[in-house]
Amino acid sequence: MAEWKSRICLCLTGLTLEDDLRLLESGRGFADLAELRADFLDPAELPHLASFPKRAGLPVILAIRRRRDGGLWNGQEVERRGLFSRALSGGYAYVDLEEDLEDPSLAEAVKRAGTRVIRSGRDIAGVPERLAERVRSLARKPGEIPKLAVMPASTRELPALVDAYQQLGGEEKILIGTGEFGLFSRILATKLRSFLTYCFVAGGKQAAPGQLDPRLLVELYRFRKQDRETFVCGVIGNPIAHSRSPELHNRGYEALGLNGVYIPFLVDDVPAFFELAEMLDLRGFSVTMPHKRAVMNHLDERDNSLERIGACNTVVRRRHGGWYGTNTDAEGFLTPLEAQAPGLVRPETRATVIGAGGGARSVVYALCSRGIRPLILNRTPDKARALAEAFSCESGGLDDEGISRMRKNADLIVQATGAGMEPDPEADPLPGYRFSGSEVVYDLVYQPLMTVFLQRAKQAGCRIVSGLAMLFSQGAAQFKHFTGLEFPREALDPQNLIVK
Numbered sequence: 001m002a003e004w005k006s007r008i009c010l011c012l013t014g015l016t017l018e019d020d021l022r023l024l025e026s027g028r029g030f031a032d033l034a035e036l037r038a039d040f041l042d043p044a045e046l047p048h049l050a051s052f053p054k055r056a057g058l059p060v061i062l063a064i065r066r067r068r069d070g071g072l073w074n075g076q077e078v079e080r081r082g083l084f085s086r087a088l089s090g091g092y093a094y095v096d097l098e099e100d101l102e103d104p105s106l107a108e109a110v111k112r113a114g115t116r117v118i119r120s121g122r123d124i125a126g127v128p129e130r131l132a133e134r135v136r137s138l139a140r141k142p143g144e145i146p147k148l149a150v151m152p153a154s155t156r157e158l159p160a161l162v163d164a165y166q167q168l169g170g171e172e173k174i175l176i177g178t179g180e181f182g183l184f185s186r187i188l189a190t191k192l193r194s195f196l197t198y199c200f201v202a203g204g205k206q207a208a209p210g211q212l213d214p215r216l217l218v219e220l221y222r223f224r225k226q227d228r229e230t231f232v233c234g235v236i237g238n239p240i241a242h243s244r245s246p247e248l249h250n251r252g253y254e255a256l257g258l259n260g261v262y263i264p265f266l267v268d269d270v271p272a273f274f275e276l277a278e279m280l281d282l283r284g285f286s287v288t289m290p291h292k293r294a295v296m297n298h299l300d301e302r303d304n305s306l307e308r309i310g311a312c313n314t315v316v317r318r319r320h321g322g323w324y325g326t327n328t329d330a331e332g333f334l335t336p337l338e339a340q341a342p343g344l345v346r347p348e349t350r351a352t353v354i355g356a357g358g359g360a361r362s363v364v365y366a367l368c369s370r371g372i373r374p375l376i377l378n379r380t381p382d383k384a385r386a387l388a389e390a391f392s393c394e395s396g397g398l399d400d401e402g403i404s405r406m407r408k409n410a411d412l413i414v415q416a417t418g419a420g421m422e423p424d425p426e427a428d429p430l431p432g433y434r435f436s437g438s439e440v441v442y443d444l445v446y447q448p449l450m451t452v453f454l455q456r457a458k459q460a461g462c463r464i465v466s467g468l469a470m471l472f473s474q475g476a477a478q479f480k481h482f483t484g485l486e487f488p489r490e491a492l493d494p495q496n497l498i499v500k
């Protein structure tokens, strides 16, 4: 017997039925069914609702959501019920009725049409207590599919949501965590056994916060390939939506045919996330700002580098339980440098690191681990001094004196400040420094790919290394921690290291 899989439902929120058909076309091939949100339609379209299922050519849910339930319908209730009854003769596979809607003539129309009822509730004020019971209580008759959308307001509410999935097990239901905190529940609908997951396509209006494009769900998050055994990894941060890590890891799983998925988790509470990670049986996760220090309090074992770098960017589940933490930034920094400037990483090399933040600290650690003691220059000289003292290096400010000292430490120059990064790509941390052309110049900034600093270095004839190379190579090192396998380079476009 084929394994049970959740379904992808495309929400149609056009102003006309023609608009909805266009939205459907752009999602066809990715969606299993569609939900026609008739409350978004122009009133002139409503007499034609019965014609829609045949034109759609896939199973359709009819929903006419009232304003008080988060929809746009503000007409008479009697009119809405009449619309439902008349439309059902058109062959809707499902109809979405609110938990308080009890109407004998509508019930008769539902029965006559052979339509299944989705009985929906909506709890926007966070995750309610006794959630599993609340879901079960929604169905009014046998055969109805209970549906509840809850909106978690914090990571702290997520263990209760997952607990409800676990209590409900294989019972038929639609349970969705909306918003960015709930995103994982949309992606893991098969594992969590939600009857369906809702999506929207560009051009349509998002019917609920956090809905994804179905193409992304299928192509990036590998929704069709997921099953109950799929292993889960992810990245935590706040904010997290910009992260490139899901592209890297999911493309790697795809290229190697691994049964895994990698998810972005918006996290505002690290201890609660560790609880969630246990419940979801996470294999490991990447850590980005601002949690790189906070996760260190929850590790059962740690790599020696963590104390020196002062930050953990990789957490891996240990074979016999508990969590191991490491940092792949140093390896991620060195790998592309050794590839693009062979022989440079040796103790005799004279180097300068510009910046004294978290990125600079990993770079200084990496260089010192190879016997190179760089000069550290920073806009705020005190911070450069503190970092230099921790690693027995020299330091200075970003001034004329710093520049002249830099000239004597310029086999390798590493730009590790945020200057030149979007949204201020014109900034240059050291406009006064003239490259001779013999320096190897490495810029940690990866957005944009070519910073002004890197452009100037290239024009002067320097060999350059971009921050994207570091980003992907620290991600590839994480990939190995999570899977035990080398990251498949063929999943990357070698021209610019953009994930294919």
Ligand code: NAP
Residues within 6 Å of the ligand: 329, 332, 354, 355, 356, 357, 358, 359, 360, 378, 379, 380, 383, 416, 417, 418, 419, 421, 427, 428, 429, 444, 445, 446, 467, 468, 470, 471, 472, 474
């Ligand atoms: P951070 O801890 O906040 O440190 C920021 C550093 O940038 C500080 O030294 C700060 O100097 C300096 N800075 C900021 N704006 C500046 C300006 N306009 N002129 C001169 N100096 C300036 O940040 P971080 O985590 O180290 O990140 C720094 C950059 O590296 C970011 O662009 C980040 O995306 C990038 N990064 C890339 C990777 C990668 O994998 N490619 C890894 C880590 C970091 P003050 O001390 O004077 O404030």
